[in-house]
Amino acid sequence: MLREKIDEYFENYPTQRKVVYNLLTYGLKIKGNKIYCGPIEISDSKFARAIDMDRKVVISTINAIKKDKILNGLFTHLSPTCNLKEAAPILGWGVLEIIPDDPSNSGIISRVSTILAKEKISIRQAIGNDYELSKEPKLYIITEEPVPTNLLVKIKEVKGVRGISIF
Numbered sequence: 001m002l003r004e005k006i007d008e009y010f011e012n013y014p015t016q017r018k019v020v021y022n023l024l025t026y027g028l029k030i031k032g033n034k035i036y037c038g039p040i041e042i043s044d045s046k047f048a049r050a051i052d053m054d055r056k057v058v059i060s061t062i063n064a065i066k067k068d069k070i071l072n073g074l075f076t077h078l079s080p081t082c083n084l085k086e087a088a089p090i091l092g093w094g095v096l097e098i099i100p101d102d103p104s105n106s107g108i109i110s111r112v113s114t115i116l117a118k119e120k121i122s123i124r125q126a127i128g129n130d131y132e133l134s135k136e137p138k139l140y141i142i143t144e145e146p147v148p149t150n151l152l153v154k155i156k157e158v159k160g161v162r163g164i165s166i167f
Contacts, residue, residue, distance in 0.1 A: 002074075003132040009068060015053060019061040020071075022051045024133060027080035030062055030072075037080050084125050084142045088167065093124060094143035095167035101160050103131035111158045112141060121145060 010017035022028075028047075029036045035047050035058075044062070048055040065071045088095045100108055109126055116123060122144035129137040147155075147166055156164050 001132065002130075005070060009071065010064070013061075013064070015057045016061040016064060019051065019053060019058055020065070021133070022047075023061075023075065024078070024130075027078050028075075029078045030065060030075040033059075033062055035062070081127065083127055083140070085127070085140045085167075088124075088142045092145070094121075094146035096139075096141040096143070096147055096155065097165045097167065098139040098141065098155070098161055099136065099163035100131075100139065101162045103128075103137045105160050108139065108158060108160045109141075112155055112161075115151060115154050115158070116141070116143060116147070119148070119151060121147065 006017060006020055010020060023030070023035070026037065028042065029038075035042045035044060044058045045055045048058045065075050084091075084093070085095055096112070098108065098112065113123055113126075123141055124144055125142040126139065127142075128139040131137040149166070152164055152166065155161060
């Protein structure tokens, strides 16, 4: 529904659509005519350079978002999230990457966390891509310690899991 809303609203403006998806990817908020990462203001020109876009396109996208009640509401309430996926191995933690069969089905996190809990492995973070906004959404589970390879077989058998890997 969200992807359809964005794609329809920006149907004739593919460069603005690219700006919108970049804002969503990084959890960037729009407040007034400004872009924010949490409480930190990001200049439209720096954001435009970072996504290889013209500054005027970023400004026009912000203005277009503000004209739509749903999109304006969405972008005024976004916040960035710390993702520990890449830092976890450096800290001695484990990372499970789970690819679901159908990411809209419920219960994958619950079933995987039950397997980990039975082995007394604590979960530090579970974070996933929004299945509407990502071409191949994945779920990442960061654990207090590396996950033993023997658990991969059990996790792979979880209903709804198409693939799994560890970092």
